Amino acid sequence: MDGRAQNISAVLRLLLGFVVLSAVSGLLVAGIAVPAIGAGGQAAKDGVEAFNELPSEFTISPLAQQSKIVDAKNNVIANPYDENRIIVPLKKISQTMQDAQIAIEDARFYEHGGLDPRGFTRALISNLQGGQVQGASTLTQQYVKITLQEQALRAGDEQAAEAAVEKNYARKLQELKYAINVEDNYTKDQILQGYLNLVYYGDQAYGVEAAALNYFGVHASKLNLGQSALLAGIVQQPTAYNPVINPKQARARRDVVLTRMEQLGLASAKDVAAAKKVPVVKMVKKTPVKGVCHRSSQPYFCAYVMAYLQNSPQLSALGKTPEERLKRINQGGLTIRTTLDPAMQKAAQQEIVKAVPIGNKSNLGGATSVVEPGTGKVLAMAQASNFEKTQTNWNVDQVYGGGPYGYQFGSTAKVFGLVTALEKGMPMDSQIYVPFASSSTPYSFDGPEVVGAPCGADKPWDVTNDYSIGGREMSLAEGISKSINTWAAQLTIDVGPCDVLDTMKKMGVHMANGEEILRSISNATLGSGTTTPLDLASAYATLAASGTYCEPSPIVSITTPEKEEIKVPKTECKQVISADTADAVSYLLKGTLRAGGTAQGLWDVDQRPAAGKTGTTENHNQGWFVGYTPQVATAVWTGNVVAADKNGALYTLNGKCFGDYGCFSKVFGNTVSAPVWAATMKRITEGMPAKDFPAPSEKARRGDLDPIPSVYGRDPDTAIAILQDAGFAGQVGSTINSDAPAGTVAGTSPSSSALAGSTVTLYISAGPAPDPEPTTPEPSKTSKPTSSATPTTPSGRQRPTKPPGRG
Incomplete structure (x- = not known):
């Protein structure tokens, strides 16, 4: 020694x-x-x-020992340490x-x-x-x-x-x-x-308990004669007598210890002889040493917790710097109790890998974050990948182990325009004019509210829909449940894209590198920016909690070996949108799961109320579903891990196969992510009481609108000037048959009142409808002229009936 x-x-x-x-x-x-x-x-x-x-007073400081990270049911997730030591x-x-x-x-x-x-x-x-x-x-x-x-x-x-x-x-x-x-x-x-x-007992094991577990997989209390002699002999020369790398020397040393025990009367000759017969290689039952989270049953959540402990501003009590905190975590013998619910975690992990097999060769990834509304507790965090091969956590921000950007979140962004509109006073039953577009025929938004405007675009903005729809007024309920792109674009223009982006920020959505979502109208409306599942789960949890946003946290408590609690501040929660708005949005988002919505047929809203939103990104590159009940909010992402090729061209999910779910020629948010969400949520809410969201208030239903001045019969330029004087923006919409003189305003959308500063669309008269061609009526029938004021599409055709969009 x-x-x-x-x-x-x-x-x-x-x-x-x-x-x-x-x-x-x-x-x-x-x-x-x-x-x-x-x-x-x-x-x-x-x-x-x-x-x-010579000095004589000797002070014994507490030993460095491994800490313990446990889940909400006290199951050990990991044991971080500098020295692998367990005090007993x-x-x-x-x-x-x-x-x-x-x-x-x-x-x-x-x-x-x-x-x-x-x-x-x-x-x-x-x-x-x-x-x-x-x-x-x-x-x-x-x-x-x-x-x-x-x-x-x-x-x-x-x-x-x-x-x-x-x-x-x-x-x-x-x-x-x-x-x-x-x-x-x-x-x-x-x-x-x-x-x-x-x-030190060699092999990175300090103290007898860690050594017993390390070499034999038993606690120190269960060590037998041969095991005890082997460990005792290591101490003199921990490397030379390490039984893993030098079993012959370790056996010889073990036998010396056994002989000495027999000489001192501490073991019988019979027991010593039996112990000496056992080869060291048969005694040692050791697994390869790995990093702390590599050994964890939940490696991605473990890595998230370790990063959170070191970097979260909430945990300054552990130390001023990440280095100080890590030293205390690794040496302090702390018990770190987390929010992870093991049953929810199991359900989330099993369901995501059914859709995205671990180790697939298709560039497919999948992740699920589950958050408790009103507390910010991270209840589950699943990922369909092998931690040995990739340590990047797709659920979280870069500072907590995620990638630098996250992934585009598509139509899940539309909810923030809806929140902004209701927060500004738009009534729940409002209708807005929605320009026509199809999958192949975009509508070009090119007015001053877009081109060159704050948070706008530098050129006309072309927006397509998943199918042909538009050229008419559409309710908020229909627009959000069917996820109509031109509806969302018009709504964003009406309420202001900068304000929509501000709403995103208030509700906790940002890029994975911590920066704000880039301020453009496309990012505000269609989710062209990037974020993470945990951010989106937390944002939607704000709606479930009637407008209270809570910063997500995986920590419940931290205690020392002496059972003293280290002060962990309560999760920061604040009211970021009004309860009236949040409850009204939840009511409208139920439509996504009802008949006609983009996730119809996956959930019985009447049996267990829930709300949510699908999301599909450009070129079907990523798929999302974010939904919630009053008790739990869950975000599911399935998509291309590497989003684009070296030239920046986005990969597509179309034509790929998703494990138990099969293969699809076209992949939307409701194709895989929504079913995974439904399967996960059915399991994790089992046994919970079925609760409904608070009913929308009269204030939310009624809204807070300003009257629109009459511009009937005015020429478009004069009408727009009048609207501007009244605090509105104006734009020319479609042409309709009307008794108003041709070329003048036949009507507006909205018709009587609107949000202050919003855009009013003008319908331009084409004159009265022409009389039909005279025909010879059948003797028993008569015909007479009719007129129609139904808005037409830009091509003059009536809107065809199609199934809802897939968001």
């Missing part, structure tokens, strides 16, 4: 100290101060005086282990007072006679030496750590004096307990 005499110089040092030690050893048990009178010779006198002047009381260390360590290190441990004169004399004679070089350190002296080294290393003082084990006479004297102080202040059992928890 380090510090033992191993060569001739060690023998000489022991010989030089013999006179002094011989003089003082008989008096040590009576006290630390040793009178110089009676010591033989000036050298002895000087040595005793030097001994008396002596009563949880088998008697055979205690006996083995004493037998090989200090057989007279319970008889001496810190220095063993008999052992010292034996070692000296053996060394002088040229026999096996022996050390004279008692177990207590070893404990002092290793403690000094441990304390120095924890303080970052490498020089002091080296001095603690340096082989010289002065260090041995200081060690001896400290050992006597330890013996005066601690019982033998306390010293033995400290020693067994402190010493």
Whole structure:
């Protein structure tokens, strides 16, 4: 072991100290101060005086030990550490282990007072006679030496750590004096307990409990005779006697310990013989050493927690810097209780991998975040990937282990325009004019509210729909449930894209690098920007919590080994939108799951009320569903892990296969992500009471609108000027048949009132409808002219009936 005499110089040092030690050893048990009178010779006198002047008070600091991260049900998720050490009381260390360590290190441990004169004399004679070089350190002296080294290393003082084990006479004297102080202040059992928890057993295992688990997969309380002897023998030379890398040397050393135990009467000859027959390679049951989260049952959540502990502003009580915090986490023996619900986690993980098989060769990824509304607790975090191959957590921000950007979130963004509109006072039953567009025929938004406007575009903005629809007024309920792109674009223009982006920010949506979503109308309306599942789950949880946004957090409490609680501030929650708005939006988002909505048929809204929104991005690159009940909000992402090729061209999900769900020629948010969400939510809400969202208030239904001045019969330019004077913007819409003079305004949308500052669309008269061609009526029928004021599409055709969009 380090510090033992191993060569001739060690023998000489022991010989030089013999006179002094011989003089003082008989008096040590009576006290630390040793009178110089009676010591033989000036050298002895000087040595005793030097001994008396050495520091004597020895302070034992708490040992560095691994911490424990547990889930909401107290199951261990991970054990972070610098030194793999688990502190256990002596009563949880088998008697055979205690006996083995004493037998090989200090057989007279319970008889001496810190220095063993008999052992010292034996070692000296053996060394002088040229026999096996022996050390004279008692177990207590070893404990002092290793403690000094441990304390120095924890303080970052490498020089002091080296001095603690340096082989010289002065260090041995200081060690001896400290050992006597330890013996005066601690019982033998306390010293033995400290020693067994402190010493290094090789293979990155510190202390007997960690060593027992590391080599044999058993607790120290269960160690048998052979296992105890093997561990006890390692201490002298942890590398040479490491049973994993040097099984032959370890066996020989084990047998030495067993023989010594038999000699001391600590083990029977029969038991010793049986223990010696067992090969070391059959004793060791060890798995390869991995990183903290690589060993975790929930590696991605583990990595998120570790990053959160080091970087969250909420946890400054752990330290000022990430480095300080990590040191405390790894060395402090903390119990870190998290929010993770194991049943929800199991459901989320199983359901996402049914759709996205781990290790697939199709560039497919999938992730699910589950958040509790009103608290921000992260209840589950699933990911369809192998942590050994990729440590990037697709659910979270970069600072917490995610990638630098996240993924485009598509039509899930439309909810923020709806929130902004209702927050500004637009009634729930409002209708807005929706321009016509199809999948192949875009509508170009090119007015001053878009081109060159704040948060607008630098050129006309072309918007398509999944199918042909528009050229008419459309309610908020229809627009959001069918996820009509031109509806969302017009709504964003009406309420202001900058304000929509501000709403996103208030509700916690940002890019994975922490920056705001880039301020453009496309990002505000169609989710062209990027974010993460956890951000979206938290944003939608704001709606479930009647407008209260809570920053997501995985931490419930942190306690020390002494059961003292480290102050963890409560999750920051604040009302970011009115309860009236949030409840009204929840009511409207139920339509997504009802007949005619983009996720129809997946959920029984009447049996268990829920709300949500699908999301599909450009070129069917990513698919989303974010939905919630009053108790839980869940975001599901399935998409291309690498979003684009080296030239920036987006990959598509179309034509790919999704595990149990099969293969699809076209992939939307409702194709895979919505079914995964429904399957996950059905499992995690099982047993919860079915609750409904608060009913929308009269204020939300009624809104807060300004009257629109009459512009009937005016020419378009004059009409727009009148509207501007009244605080509105104006734009020319479609042409309709009307009694108004051709070319003048036949009507507006909205017709009577609108949000202050919003855009009013003008219908231009084409004159009265022409009389139908005269025909010869059948004798029993008559015909008469009719007129129609139904808005037509730009091509003059009536809107065809199509199924809802897929968002």
